[in-house]
Amino acid sequence: MKEVITNTPPQNWYLVLSTLLFSIGVMGVLLRRNAIIILMCIELMLNSVNLLLVSFSAYAGNTDGQVFVFFIMVVAAAEVAVGLALLVSIYRNLGSTDIDVLSKLKG
Amino acid sequence: MEQFIQPINLIGPSLLVPLLPLLGFILLTFFGKQLKTFGPWIASLLVLGSFVLSVYIFSSLGNENNLDYDLFTWLRWGDVSLNFGILIDPLSLIMLLVVTGIGFLIHLYSIGYMHHDEGFVRFFAYLNLFIFFMLLLVMGNSYLVMFIGWEGVGLCSYLLIGFWFTNDAYNDAAKKAFIMNRIGDLGFLLGMFLMLFYLGGLDYATVLGSASSMEKGAPILVAITLLMFVGAMGKSAQIPLYTWLPDAMAGPTPVSALIHAATMVTAGIYMIVRSNILYSLAPFTLEIVMWVGVATSLFAAIIGIKQNDIKKVLAYSTVSQLGLMFAALGLGAYTSGMFHVVTHAFFKALLFLGAGSVIHAMGGEQDMRRMGGLWKYIRLTAITFLIGTLAISGIFPFAGFFSKDEILAAAFHHKIVWVLLSVSSMITAFYMFRLFFLTFFTTFRGTEEEKHHLHESPWTMTLPLAVLALFAIGAGFLGMPSVMHMPHWFNGFLAPVVETSKTILGESHHVDHSTEIMLMLVATALAISSIVIAYVFYISKKSIPESDEETKGFAKWVSNKFYIDELYDRVIVKPVMVLSDIFHVVVDKLIIDLFVNASAWMVGFTGRTLRLVQTGNTGFYIFVMVIAMMVLLLIQLVQ
Amino acid sequence: MNTLIYTSVLGFFCMVAEILNLRKLIVPIVVLGLAIIFGLNLLDWNLNKSFFNDMLRVDNFSVAFSGLAIFTSLLVLIMSGDYYQKEQGYISDFTAILVFILVGGLMMLSFANLTMLFLGVETLSIALYVMAGSRRFDIRSNEAGFKYFLMGSFASAFLLFGIALIFGTSGSFNIYTIAEYTANSQGNISPLFYTGMVMVIFAMLFKVSAAPFHFWAPDVYEGAPALITAYMSTLVKVVGFAALYKLLTVVFYYTSVKTGLILNFVAIATLIVGNLMALAQDNFKRLLAYSGISHAGYLMLLMMASHELPTGSLLFYGLGYVLSTLAAFAIAIPVFEAEGSENISAFNGLGKKNPILAAALSMAMLGLAGIPPFIGFLGKYYIFTESLQAGFFYTTLIAIICSIIGVYYYFKVIIAMYGKPGNDQKVSVSFTYALVLGLTLALSLYLGIRPGAIINIF
């Protein structure tokens, strides 16, 4: 087991990777207008966190992080369910999933 | 300090002297309706009571003793306490007698004069109140109490000038009198502050005591005396604050006689005589007082020539005579000034009451151009009026002769002053006889209706005339010139009051007997020549003053009182009014309020602008949040 | 701990009640249940015990704030019966979700592990997304729900990322362990930890709608059903601040140097944004949203001063804010329904037609504006005292100036009620609203005079 660990890439790589993924997610949220894609980008952000947690967990030899990932996955699922439900409702009322349409409330 | 002896048993009576008129005022104010008929009589009797008490005090006190006691502490702070107290000394005794005596006569006169007025009772209430305040003024033992009376008589003057309050011109005159007096009062007040600050008190004993230990001409004394003199200018109608007095003739004639001739306006002279030590120690102020007096005397006399309203003439003559008195004070002849106050009180009251009687007979007409030939209709009035006129002109042996002569004698060492005062009294004689001739001689110039109405006044009016006429003849003998080898009772009586001043000023320039006789002769000659000129003008030539439109040139200036009122209006009144509007509209509403409102507007504007950030666009929101997040991370790094 | 379990059970009951045909009884039962839970919660006072492997820890802090949260929910649920009268069919769903929001809140108050914080935040948030969008055919409600959802989950992602970083550097989710780590390695803490810290704080700041993360609040408050707005603006704010406070005083206590300036910056921004933007509002709910932001600004002062442990003041201010806001909503909701408008102009002429209602709303507004003798004033007084004591001179001065501005918009309502003519149609207030109104105002007056019971319990 010991060799396996030494052969693995340094932890920072995971950190950079997940940060990168997270940033992609953020950029996606910022740049895209379609609500579904934004939802997916948020999912991407959550998953990058999962990756980060798992890597931290693995490197520290502490399973807490991996348990946490399960929580995140469950919550993310709930979140997406609610989000999509709301989106359906909006689509039914407005006929669009473009978030720019949602600007009735302002000021 | 001299030792004051306290004749305790006189405290009661002396308190009653001012309280009786106050009682009268209260009674008449609150029970005026019930006392419609008796009220005026009660008021008059109360004043008579005061007079009797004054005589009693006078006789028991003499000029040796003073009555000086504090009633209660009025104001106090820290270790300063200002008491409310009463002082009766020769000076106040004389004023007491004059005020209550003449006051009573004028009350009596008013019963007849005001009988038909609907404010009959109210009038007496005011008169009583006036007597109260005037008595307070002369009886106080401190400048503060004097100030109470000082302002109080101003109030009564306001009330009585504007007695016929439905007439707005009268109201204006009343307001003017009050405000002009207030200007003087500010001077008085500041003078009191200086006294309190530097001399350690306001009662005469303290002030005069600590002043006499100061060196002559000390700046602080000059300042105090000058400020007090400003007060006197207001009250006694001296240049430049004299313009209210002629206007004050709007009041009923008895008021003009009592307040605006005999008593209130002499308060300034009383005040200076009362503080003679201060003034003697401030020669500079005395100089000013003298010149203001001389200027006023002459100036008012000149204006008097061209007045056609019988009361206006008397008013300017009052201003002129007051100027004469101030000139006397300025010369250091305090007792002479005071002597003239007394004689003037008698003959000027007489003249005013006589004028009142004339107006009464004419049914309210005051313009001399519409009178004439009244001698035969109202004989008694005419005779007493003649006595008054002779007295004011300074003809021997009438009262005015003695007092005026004393002043001129005192002025003799100061040649210019003497010349100017002589001219002034000559003019006085002229316009007084102009008045007399125009009113009582030649033919009647009024309407038929007025002619029909002419009648002699009731006894309540003529009795005071007669009594006053007696005094106008006799009062002069109280102060016989030394040349007549008779005791000068008046000077002797007042001697304790001016004792200290005498030593400060040094022995005055004594005029020897031959010069004195010469001066008398000159004065009499001047007066008589004026009378002759007046006679020539108004009886021989029967000329009557032209109507106002015809007056031209210098005469027009004179008859319009040198446009002084207009000048004040332009220079002071109008600018203050404009300033008031500027302050209100520009400074208050525009500048100050703008700051307040602008800051509110700024806040609101920022709020409205910030609202634009809240676009409603989720993408934008998230974008801002991310940026802010970055900023937070940066801040965290920096720290 | 019991509190949390019982509340969850109550939530389940609501869902099941539909099946048992207990529709009519749901609200009374929930209210009763919450009242009992409120009492049970108080029994935990001085318990100081940890549960589930130190996932939850019940201490006086959590008990006190749980009490406040339960009390808030109780008041809102009292009103829900009448509010959802027309939607009886969904009453069990709505009450269940409302109770679950409380469950999330309770988790956020008693967490000892960042996992529980996350779960609490998510439970609370997801339930709120649903409630905000619960008027399915109202576009505004849809928009509110979805906006809230988008931004909320975005912020949640940051929360998670932050937690992950903290876990990575400190090696634990347990807040006390993390605190120990920071205490032991002073000056030797990885920058990653700080980055994570900022992200976690950001997420919490988002939840309490502090500027410049406040954008969702006005839009969502305006679009969401009024009762939900009331619930959101009270419960979420209080719970969010309590959680943030716990984070700051436990997890980040030894790194307060690093948080000070951030919080200061946010506090000033929040004060200014909240107060200035409220000035020009016409919609009452939106006005209260901005007012909520401005109150968040005052509470931020406490966050800044958190190293002085001003727990009592936080509780007190939170309570004051809850009482005043709920009182305002208890009047506003019936008025909105009667007038068919949610603008301030709906209150026009209320002073004439319903003088008592107008007086009550005036009291609520004065309380929000922080004018004695109402609890709002004392709350502010405490906050200013704490922050000055902590040495934040200029920020306190700004807060003072902002509260002057604040008066203006609260008085807009009062002026509308007494100064503008309205229709003659009297607004009828049902018993439940009146009950809430009476309860809140009486408490706010009582505590304005006797604050000792709350302020000094810690």
Add this chain to the structure above:
Amino acid sequence: MLSLLLLLIPLTFSIVIWFTKGMVSRAAALVGTIIQLAFTAYCYNVFLEAGNKPFEYIYQMAVKPNLVFHFSMDGISMLMVLLTNLLLPLIVLAGFSRYTDKANVFYSLMLLMQMALNGVFISFDAFGYYIFWELALIPIYFIAFIWGGQDRAAVTLKFFIYTLAGSLLMLFGFIYLYTYSPQNSLDWEVLRANPICSCEQGWIFWMLFAAFAIKIPIVPFHTWQPDTYKTAPTQGTMLLSGIMLKMGTYSLIRWLLPIVPDGFKEWQYVAITLSVIGVVYASVIAIMQRDIKKLLAYSSIAHVGLISAGVFTMSRVGLQGSLVQMFAHGVNVVGLFFCAEIIMNRTGSNQVEGIGGIRKIAPRFAGWFLVIVLASVALPLTNGFVGEFMLLYSVYGYNTWLSVFAGLTIILGAVYMFRMYQKVVLGEPMLENMQFEDLKWNEQLVLGIIGILIFALGVYPEPIFELTEPVLKTLTP
């Protein structure tokens, strides 16, 4: 306990009155205020005999932060309590000649205000003081707003926010003092005994001064005042001008002077100059005012300017004079506004020009009005003179030229007051078919009592000196 009763009596009546209706509310308010007045008289006696001991009451509201209500009594407080509780029955009685809409709320608020005012004057800790200070603002705001006239919403809101702004700055100052006071206390005695470093007193002075200057108001913080006085119902104006602005001048003496003495000294010259400028400035503005109530408002600014100038001289005479004048001005200004109310009610006009002739129809009213006008122009033997004399003298002691400038008030005061009196009351009636009923019983009573007070205090102000001197001894060097 006595001090607590001073608060509870009006509070109780305030609550009771809320549940009455119309005429009954009015009567109940009168009864309440008279009971309070009687109780105050009793307190006065107790105070003279036993000093402040029976009035001491401390209620600790919370420990940390230390919140205390400390009620006590000293001469100055007693004077102000007397003034408040004396004027309130008069103000209530003044309302008997007109119909008030929603009278129960109106009088309830009025008694609530009475409680707050009493609280301000007997609070001896800054916290309780501040609470009552603010509390006094709420009822008067509603009185002015709900029963107000033209532009009431904007004007009263400006009033409220303006004064509140000042108050909050004061609060800031107090909290700062609290955090730096050794025992974390805001008690008056403690703050006095442990003054904060004089380097800080300067700005704290301004914080506190802002509140007082706005409330008094001192020029240039006065712009809320004329409009508010105008728009408020006259009874509200009486409360505002008669008592509420005395809160400001009272606080100068009670709080500002003892607590930040060095700051006070440091900024004395600015404050006194502002005050004196205000005196002349407001007087000049008053001359050409067209609205009766605004004229009185500006005259009030002038008078209180002199009061604050007197306080800022820091001299015994200035403080003593300001106390006398506070009492006198309270009485007089209530009388003046009452007269204005009578005029406006009966003629329907609020303009200085264009009424006239009232004296002819209603001589009794004109007489009483004149008495109050005279007191307001400080004629000797009226209460206005005593204070004004002492105040002007104190300003003189500070600076000669300033006193000359301030002294203009006695001229200008006469100008605007007599102008107003002449145009409104004298002359011939200018309104067509003017009906002007002479005084009714309640009006007669109010004006009579005010008249008695005017002369009683003008002739014999000793009771005020006696009451306040012991305190002033401790306040001034």
